[in-house]
Amino acid sequence: MAPETRSSVVRIARLVWADRLGRVGLLLLAATFVVAILGPIVLPFDPTLVGTSAKTILAPPSGGHWLGTDELGRDVLRETIQGAQVSLLVGLVATAISMLVGSFIGIAAGYTLGLADDILMRLTDFFLALPTLPLIIALAALFGQSTVILILVIGLTSWPSTARIVRSQVLSLRERQFITRVRSLGATDYRIVTSHILANVLPLIFANTVLVIAGSILSEATLAFLGLGDPVHVSWGTMLHFAFETGATGRGAWWYILPPGIGIVVVVLGFILSGHTLDRILNPRLRNR
Amino acid sequence: MFQLGYLVRKLASLLVTLFAVAVFNFALFRILPGDPIRLLARAGNLNAEAIQRLHELYGLDQPLPIQFLIYLRNIATAQFGTSITYQRPVADILAERMASTIVLLFAATILVVVVGIVLGVVAASRRGSRVDNGAVVGSLIFWSLPTFWTGLILIFVFGVYLHVLPVSGTSLPGVTHTSWIAHAIDVGRHLALPTITLALVDIGQFVLITRSSLVDVLTEDYILTAKAKGLSRRAVIWRHGVRNALLPVVTTTALYVSLIIGGAIQVETVFSWPGMGRLMYDAVLRRDYPILEASFLIFAVTVVLANLLSDLLYQVLDPRVRQA
Numbered sequence: 001m002a003p004e005t006r007s008s009v010v011r012i013a014r015l016v017w018a019d020r021l022g023r024v025g026l027l028l029l030a031a032t033f034v035v036a037i038l039g040p041i042v043l044p045f046d047p048t049l050v051g052t053s054a055k056t057i058l059a060p061p062s063g064g065h066w067l068g069t070d071e072l073g074r075d076v077l078r079e080t081i082q083g084a085q086v087s088l089l090v091g092l093v094a095t096a097i098s099m100l101v102g103s104f105i106g107i108a109a110g111y112t113l114g115l116a117d118d119i120l121m122r123l124t125d126f127f128l129a130l131p132t133l134p135l136i137i138a139l140a141a142l143f144g145q146s147t148v149i150l151i152l153v154i155g156l157t158s159w160p161s162t163a164r165i166v167r168s169q170v171l172s173l174r175e176r177q178f179i180t181r182v183r184s185l186g187a188t189d190y191r192i193v194t195s196h197i198l199a200n201v202l203p204l205i206f207a208n209t210v211l212v213i214a215g216s217i218l219s220e221a222t223l224a225f226l227g228l229g230d231p232v233h234v235s236w237g238t239m240l241h242f243a244f245e246t247g248a249t250g251r252g253a254w255w256y257i258l259p260p261g262i263g264i265v266v267v268v269l270g271f272i273l274s275g276h277t278l279d280r281i282l283n284p285r286l287r288n289r
Numbered sequence: 290m291f292q293l294g295y296l297v298r299k300l301a302s303l304l305v306t307l308f309a310v311a312v313f314n315f316a317l318f319r320i321l322p323g324d325p326i327r328l329l330a331r332a333g334n335l336n337a338e339a340i341q342r343l344h345e346l347y348g349l350d351q352p353l354p355i356q357f358l359i360y361l362r363n364i365a366t367a368q369f370g371t372s373i374t375y376q377r378p379v380a381d382i383l384a385e386r387m388a389s390t391i392v393l394l395f396a397a398t399i400l401v402v403v404v405g406i407v408l409g410v411v412a413a414s415r416r417g418s419r420v421d422n423g424a425v426v427g428s429l430i431f432w433s434l435p436t437f438w439t440g441l442i443l444i445f446v447f448g449v450y451l452h453v454l455p456v457s458g459t460s461l462p463g464v465t466h467t468s469w470i471a472h473a474i475d476v477g478r479h480l481a482l483p484t485i486t487l488a489l490v491d492i493g494q495f496v497l498i499t500r501s502s503l504v505d506v507l508t509e510d511y512i513l514t515a516k517a518k519g520l521s522r523r524a525v526i527w528r529h530g531v532r533n534a535l536l537p538v539v540t541t542t543a544l545y546v547s548l549i550i551g552g553a554i555q556v557e558t559v560f561s562w563p564g565m566g567r568l569m570y571d572a573v574l575r576r577d578y579p580i581l582e583a584s585f586l587i588f589a590v591t592v593v594l595a596n597l598l599s600d601l602l603y604q605v606l607d608p609r610v611r612q613a
Contacts, residue, residue, distance in 0.1 A: 021426065126309050129543065129596055133551030134569065134588040138317060138581055141573050218435055222555060225437045227574050240438060244559070249444050257445065261438035268433040276429060 012206070015281045016274055025273025032267045036088050039081035047234065050074055058246075058253045068255035070239070071246040079239060080259040086235035087267060090151050091217035097155030098216070099162060099209055106166025107201070111174060111193060121167070128160040136219060140228040147230040154219045158212055165208055169201045207282050210275035214268045221264050236260035295604070303597050310589045315360050318582045369583035374575045379583045383565065389459060390564030394553055396480055397487035401549075405492050406531070409499025413534075414526050416504060424500065428493035436552045440486040440559035447482060455479050457561040483560045487552045491545070498541055503534035536607055542599035547592050 016022035051057050051073015059069045067077040109120040139153045173179060174197070182192055223229060224237025225244070239260040243249070248256045351359070363369070369379035412424035448456035455461070459479050466472035506512065507530055515529045550566075557566030565584055572580035 021429070126306065126313075129306060129589075129593055130310075130313075131547040131550050131588045131592045133554055134585045137554070137569065137573060138585045141576065141578075141581055142317065214433065218433075221435050222437065222551075225435070225555070226558065226570055237435075240441070244437075244441065249441050250449060252445075252449055254445060257438075257441050261435065261442070264435050264438065265430075265433055268435075269430060272429055272433050 012203075012278065012281065016277045019277045019280075021273045022277030025270050025275075025277060028266050028270030029274060032084060032088065032263075032270060035081055036084035039084065043078045043081055045075070045078035045082040047074065047079075058248060058251060058256065060253075061255050067259050068253070070256055071242055071248065076239075076256055076259055079234060080236070080263055083234060083236040083239060083260055084263060084267070086147065086230075086233045087217050087220060087237075087264065090147060090154065090220040090235070091213045091267075091271075094151045094155035094158070094216040094220070095209060095213045097151065098158040098212055099205070101156065102159035102162025103166050103198075103201070103205070105159065106163040107170050107193060107197060109163070110167035110170030111189070111197065117167075120163070124160045124163045127157070128164070130157075132157065132219075133222065136223060137226065137228065140223050145228055145230055147233050150220055150223060150228070150230065153223075154216050158215060158219075162205060162208060162212065165205055166201055169204050170197055173197055173200055204282060207275050207278035210271050210278055214271035214275065217264065217268055217271070236263050299597060299600060303593070306593050306596075307590065310586070310593060311361060311364065312357075314582065314586050314589070315357055317585075318578065364586070369586075370579040372572075372580050373577045374571065374580075379579045382568065382580070383583060383587065386563060386565045386568050388564075389562060390553060390557070390566060393480065393483055393487065393557070393562060393564060394549060396484040397491070397549060397552075400484060400488040401492050401495050401545075404488070405495035406499055406535070408492075409496045410503060410526065410531055410534075412496065413500045413503035413507065414522075414530075421500075424496055428496045431489055431493035432497075434490050435555075436486065436490045437555040437559050439490055440483070440556055443482050443486055444559065454482050456482060459563060483556045483562050486559070487549065487556045490552055491549055494548070495538075495545070498538055499534065502537045503530055506530050506534040509533075536603065539599055539602050539606060542602070543592055543596035546595035550588050550591065 013026075017026060051059075051069060056069055056073040058071055059065065059073070061068045065075050065077065067075070067080065070076055070079060105120050105124065109117040109124075136153050136157055139157070140149060143149045143153065179192060179196060182196060187196075220229075220235060221237035221240075224235050225241045227241055227245075229235055229238035229241060231238070237260075240257070243253070243256045243260075367380045369383070371377065372379050372382055375382055408424050412421040415421050444456040447454045455478055457479075460472070460475045466475060503526075507526075512525060512529055515525045520529075553564065554566035554569055556562065557564045558570040561567060565587070568580060569584045571577070572584065
């Protein structure tokens with residue numbers, strides 16, 4: 001990371017921290033990351049450690065299990081902590097894919113214009129017009145259940161909005177004076193795009209990125225709840241799927257329903273509050289709202 | 290009301306998009322993971338006769354372009370094949386399920402639009418006040434709720450703990466109602482929690498869009514003029530402000546339809562609401578590909594049509610666009 005990029009990240013983080021909602025968002029995110037990274041070391045989850053008697057199945061919180069047990073008699077607290085890793089991993093990697101594809105298509109369309117722009121934007125609008133959840137359900141059901149498939153399905157379906165934003169930024173950048181000057185000095189298109197356009201577009205799509213992470217985490221949770229999660233790497237959505245399928249709600253097992261759901265809300269709210277604040281900072285038109 | 294050229298252009302682009310949806314659906318379910326028979330064979334046992342029947346229905350011995358034409362003919366005549374789970378034509382099952390979903394979407398949309406606009410307007414007209422801050426924070430929190438989990442929590446509170454509302458199905462099982470009023474009340478009670486769940490989760494974004502749009506409009510010069518004319522605060526905000534602020538909201542219709550379809554799939558699943566969403570969930574669990582394919586196609590076409598509707602509505606509402 002170039003020194004000036006790093007200092008602008010620090011500057012932006014300070015501005016977010018100065019906002020009340022932004023600070024709450026950053027704190028929620030910090031808490032989630034600490035739990036996801038350190039939690040499994042302190043309280044490791046062993047999925048094979050199932051209950052041995054009917055009494056230990058869906059048991060309410062006790063001294064041995066602070067948040068009770070699940071339908072197999074496993075510790076809900078440890079399982080929830082483990083789930084944080086899967087949710088964050090899927091959300092972050094899927095968003096990275098989405099950003100790469102979206103930025104590439106947006107820059108290609110906005111910089112080259114002409115026929116390529118027409119075709120790419122038609123494609124973008126088409127994918128923007130497809131209903132998101134039915135699409136990712138169909139894809140996940142066709143390609144099988146694994147964390148890698150979930151990441152690809154979510155990442156490769158959420159790029160269109162990014163492509164649109166990037167394209168409109170590139171359109172306004174490409175006619176700016178510093179670009180035309182660099183071009184007249186003999187810079188190649190490749191160099192202009194990689195060192196001038198990209199550097200100016202990335203900060204602007206930063207807020208969008210943070211909001212896309214929130215959406216990706218919600219998508220993963222939803223797919224997993226609908227039974228399309230990875231059975232090996234249990235996420236919050238998978239836990240809620242099994243809670244629902246085994247009738248935990250009807251049996252009043254609040255300790256199995258609340259922790260994974262609160263986990264999802266905390267991390268998604270963290271990203272949404274930070275992204276909302278970033279949006280206001282980076283988009284000056286909104287700053288006075 | 291519309292210029293002929295505009296309508297023709299819109300219809301042409303609609304046809305192109307619908308064709309693209311058909312090609313995409315064909316590619317998704319036929320080419321990528323293999324032919325439908327391989328998919329069906331993966332899901333259950335098929336005898337030679339059944340395989341032969343499927344070959345004829347999909348024209349699998351024909352080259353790909355011919356298969357595509359047969360596929361288009363099947364869509365046009367609503368032949369979506371036979372469901373693996375129910376052993377009945379998919380088209381019949383969809384026809385039974387559609388009404389329940391439409392009722393649910395309709396009820397939730399009314400709630401979202403009415404409450405969303407009122408909250409958004411109140412927040413924008415008292416910008417910076419406690420009410421405004423509360424509306425923004427509340428909207429962001431509701432935005433971050435997973436729909437299915439919100440449903441589980443409402444089931445827990447109102448169904449299991451308080452026992453005040455039914456949490457599954459569309460009406461009491463095995464009960465014959467003496468009058469249509471009693472029947473309507475029964476269905477309404479069953480509709481309450483699914484509708485509230487769906488509305489709660491989608492209302493946040495609606496409030497935020499309405500609010501920021503109205504905040505923009507209220508800084509316009511004609512609002513100042515209206516105030517200077519001595520119009521009441523209410524008239525300025527509702528007649529001059531909201532009317533114009535709702536224009537950008539209309540353009541988000543397609544986005545909203547896509548959002549609420551996703552919500553309906555989750556809500557129907559959680560509340561065993563016998564609509565297309567619950568059908569899709571059951572189809573996912575049993576890998577019932579003919580049902581998945583047909584549901585995806587119908588949802589996609591719905592969103593494309595909603596897109597067209599919002600374009601046309603914008604034309605009606607904004608005279609400037611009409612003249613351009």
